[in-house]
Amino acid sequence: MTAPGRRVLMTADAVGGVWTYAVDLGAALARRGDDVTLAVLGPAPTEAQRRDAAARGLALVALGHPPDWLAEDAAAVRAGGAALSVLAARGGADILHLNHPALGADSAFACPTLAVAHSCVATWWEAVRGGALPADFRWRAALHEAGLAAADAVAAPSAAFAEATRRVYGFGTAPLVVPNGRDAPPLAAGAAAPAASVLTAGRLWDEGKNLAVLDRAAARLPVPVEAAGPLQGPNGARIALHHAVALGVLDAAVLRAKLGERPIFASVALYEPFGLSVLEAAQAGCALVLSDIPTFRELWGDAALFVAPHDDRALADVLQRLLDDRDERAERAALCRDRAARYTVDAMVGATRTAHATAAQIPAVPAPAARATAAGASGTSADRGGR
Numbered sequence: 001m002t003a004p005g006r007r008v009l010m011t012a013d014a015v016g017g018v019w020t021y022a023v024d025l026g027a028a029l030a031r032r033g034d035d036v037t038l039a040v041l042g043p044a045p046t047e048a049q050r051r052d053a054a055a056r057g058l059a060l061v062a063l064g065h066p067p068d069w070l071a072e073d074a075a076a077v078r079a080g081g082a083a084l085s086v087l088a089a090r091g092g093a094d095i096l097h098l099n100h101p102a103l104g105a106d107s108a109f110a111c112p113t114l115a116v117a118h119s120c121v122a123t124w125w126e127a128v129r130g131g132a133l134p135a136d137f138r139w140r141a142a143l144h145e146a147g148l149a150a151a152d153a154v155a156a157p158s159a160a161f162a163e164a165t166r167r168v169y170g171f172g173t174a175p176l177v178v179p180n181g182r183d184a185p186p187l188a189a190g191a192a193a194p195a196a197s198v199l200t201a202g203r204l205w206d207e208g209k210n211l212a213v214l215d216r217a218a219a220r221l222p223v224p225v226e227a228a229g230p231l232q233g234p235n236g237a238r239i240a241l242h243h244a245v246a247l248g249v250l251d252a253a254v255l256r257a258k259l260g261e262r263p264i265f266a267s268v269a270l271y272e273p274f275g276l277s278v279l280e281a282a283q284a285g286c287a288l289v290l291s292d293i294p295t296f297r298e299l300w301g302d303a304a305l306f307v308a309p310h311d312d313r314a315l316a317d318v319l320q321r322l323l324d325d326r327d328e329r330a331e332r333a334a335l336c337r338d339r340a341a342r343y344t345v346d347a348m349v350g351a352t353r354t355a356h357a358t359a360a361q362i363p364a365v366p367a368p369a370a371r372a373t374a375a376g377a378s379g380t381s382a383d384r385g386g387r
Contacts (some may be wrong), residue, residue, distance in 0.1 A: 001360060003343075005033050005034065005035070006034045006035070006036050006094040006095055007034070007035045007037075007091060007093050007094045007095075007211060008023070008029055008035065008037070008093065008094065008097055008356075009024070009037050009039060009084075009087065009088050009091060009093040009095070009096050009097065009111075010022055010026055010036060010037070010039065010096075010097035010099065010223065011036055011040075011063075011084065011097070011098055011099045011100045011103065012026075012038045012039070012040050012041070013037050013041045013042040013043070013047040013067045013099075013100070013101060013206075014040060014042065014043055014044065014046070014049055014182065015233075016180060016203050017041060017044060017118070017202075017203075017274075017276045017277075018031065018099050019049065020046070020182075020268055020276055021039070021099070021118070021180055022038055022099060022274065023049075023052065023053055023056060024181070024182060024183075024345050024348070025056065025349060026038055026053075026056070026058045026099075027057060027350060027354060028054035028345050028346070028348070028349040029056070029349060029352070029353070030056070030057040030058065030315070032051075032349065032353075033272075034305050036057070036058055036059070036262075037058070037059040037060075037061055037091060037093075038053065038058055038059070038060050038061070039061050039063045039084055039087055040060055040061065040062050040063060041063050041065055041066060041067040041080065041100060041151060041212070041307075042067050042070050042234070043234060044062065045060065048251065049112050057101065061082060063080060063083055063087070064083065065077075065079055065080030065081065065083055068100060068102035068103070068122065068140050068142065068143055068144065069235065070234060070235060070276040071140075071258055073139070073370045074139045074142075075138075076176065077102050077103065077105070077109070077143050078105070078106045080091070080103050081102075081103040081104060081105065081106055081107035082107055084096075084103050084107065084109075085107045085108060086107055086109075086216075088109055088110060088111055088214050090149055091111045092160065093110075093111045094111055094112075094113050095111055095113075095114065095356045095359065095361075096109050096111050096112070096113040096114070096292055096343070097114050097116065097352075097356070098113055098114065098115045098116065098147070098151065099118060100114050100147075101115040101117060101120075101144055101147035101148050101151065101154075102140065102143035102144045102146075102317060103147060103148035103183075104132075104146075104148075104150050104151055104341055105142075105143040105144075105145075105146035105147040106143075106146070110142040110358075110372045111165075111233060111358060112152045112153075112185050112359040112360040113151045113152050113153075114151065114152065114153050114154070114155060114352075114355050114356055114358075114359040115149075115150075115151035115153070115154045115155070116152060116154075116155045116156070116157075116178070117144075117148060117149050117155070117156045117161070117162075117165050117175055117273075117377070118156075118157065118273055118274075119161075119271075119273050120140075120141065120144045120165070120294070121137045121140045121141050121144070122137065122141040122144070122145075122168050122169070123161070123164045123165060123168050123271070123273075124208055124271050125137055126164075127151040127270050127271035127293075128208045128270050128271050134358070143357065145169045145380035147382065148165070148169065148171070148175075151359070152358075152360070153176060153355055153358045153359035154175040154176065155175050155177070155178040155352075156174075156175040156177060156178070156273065157177075157178065157179055157180045157273055157274035158177065158179060158239060158273060158274050158295050159174075159177045159296060159298055159299055160293075160294035160295040160297075160298045161273035161274070162174040162176070162177050163176045163294075164294075173296055176355050176381070178352055178355055179342070179343050179347065179348065179349040179351070180274045180279065180296065180343060180348060181279075181343045181344045181345045181346070181348030181349075182274060182276065182279055182280055182283060182343065182344070182345060183258070183344065184283035184284075184337075184340060184341070184344070185256060185283065185284060187284075187285050187337070191261075192262070192335045193326060193329075193330055194262035194264070194285065194286065194326075194329045194330055195261045195262055195263045196223060196323050196326070196329070197223050197224070197226070197227065197261070197263040197264065198218075198221065198223060198224075198225040198226065198264045198265075198266055198319055198323075199225075199226045199227075199258060199259070199263040199264070199265055199266070199286075199379065200214055200225070200226075200227050200228070200229075200244075200265065200266050200267055200277075200292060201227070201228040201229050201250075201255060201265075201277045201279070201280075201281070202228075202229050202236075202267070202277040202368065203229060204227055204229040204230060204231050204239060204246075205230055205231055205233040205237045205238050205239050206233065206237065206270060207233050207239075207270075208270050208271035208272070208289065209267070209269050209270075210268045210269055210270045210309055210310075211239055211241070212239065213246075213267055213309065213311075213312045213315060214227075214244060214312075214315065214372055214373075215241050215242055215243050215244045215311075216243065216265075217315040217319065218243035218244040218351050219242075219243040219317040219318075220312070221315035221316055221319060221320060221323070222320075222323070223258055224242070224245045225244040225245065225266070226242075226244065226245045226247050226258075226263075227241060227244045227245065227248075228247040228248070228249075228250045228255055229249060229260065230248075230249050231246060234361065235247075255280075256280075256284070257319075258286055258287060259280060259281055259284035259318050261287050262284060262285045262287075263282035263286060264286065264287050264289060264319060264322050264323070264329065265277075265278065265282075265286040265287070265288050265289070266289045266290075266315070266319065267288075267291065267296075267309055268291040268307065268309045269288070269290075269291055269292050269293065269296075269309070269364060270291065270293070270309050271293075271319040272291075272293065272295050273295060273342070274295065274299070274386070275295065275299070277297070277298055278290065278296070278299075278300075279340055279343050281336075282300070282303075282336040282337055282339060282340035283337065283340045284337075285333050285334070285336075285337045286333055287304075287322055287329050287332035287333040287336060288300060288303065288304035288305070288332070288336045289305050289307065289315070289318050289319055289322070290304045290305070290306055290307075291308075291309035292306040292307060292308055292309065293306065293309065297309070299339075300336065301333070301339065301341055302342075303324070303335035303336045303338070304332070304336060305332065307313060311322065324379060339376075382384050
């Protein structure tokens with residue numbers, strides 16, 4: 001375990017699940033005596049996000065640089081890494097918790113570094129498109145690989161994604177597994193049975209979420225399929241819905257209330273390193289219908305129902321079965337809520353502090369080959385990930 005009172009500098013961005021993860025984890029570390037600062041990349045947090053972070057004891061510092069997935073070129077990422085290095089030194093950080101590993105590709109940090117691989121373009125491309133990485137992805141993948149290689153320790157949120165990261169980048173060992181966690185809302189005594197409705201939520205614009213399949217399945221169902229989240233991303237990606245009902249971006253309280261109705265929660269993602277929205281649904285007591293991918297199988301086992309991710313007919317059939325069978329819907333909801341009890345903030349922070357200690361005890365190993373690849377953005381190592 002790391003000692004209390006550590007100064008932790010953690011990167012975050014205000015778009016998607018990394019923000020939720022960083023604020024939950026940072027607040028839990030702060031409650032245990034650590035001094036936590038979030039170095040925010042990319043678009044500025046909303047006023048609500050700022051208030052929430054401040055209320056939970058977190059300091060925010062705008063780094064003034066984009067995350068690698070929004071950067072225009074490798075130079076912009078290297079500039080962000082240099083700014084982060086200065087911030088870590090000036091703040092006397094004891095540990096750098098790098099949620100954006102590419103920032104460590106070409107930077108020297110004065111403190112131990114834990115790089116957390118939440119996702120990356122190479123594993124995304126392999127799962128969603130396949131084939132050789134395009135040029136715009138190759139340099140991003142090269143920076144990500146170099147950042148992982150330069151870190152004192154590396155973690156991933158699931159064993160399935162840890163293994164995908166090891167395999168795609170050709171590492172000898174897989175990252176440490178530190179599952180994400182959230183605090184479950186209390187299930188009210190005498191709560192109504194799970195609703196005969198269907199919901200999905202998340203970054204709907206991301207092609208890896210595979211929303212088009214759920215949209216087609218919605219046309220076959222007698223109840224509306226509701227989708228909460230943005231249809232357009234900050235990178236310009238977008239999706240149109242033809243059958244599902246777009247709810248837009250809901251604030252946290254509204255989404256919790258929606259999940260509190262305990263609808264069937266569906267996700268047929270092609271790519272999901274963990275899936276915080278799925279966890280939130282399970283914690284609320286929703287039955288889960290998920291794509292049959294390694295991450296979901298690992299995390300949800302026999303509790304969820306699984307379908308082939310491209311088969312909208314099979315998806316509609318499974319959803320219809322649960323809509324028709326109130327008892328099975330309630331049974332699946334209970335199984336998913338029980339399974340979700342594994343993935344708490346307490347469990348996440350305990351495993352993270354152990355990973356921080358691992359990073360602090362292992363001296364950094366120079367990775368000149370990886371750094372040279374990143375600096376030149378040649379894409380040679382990233383091509384291995386596009387197999």
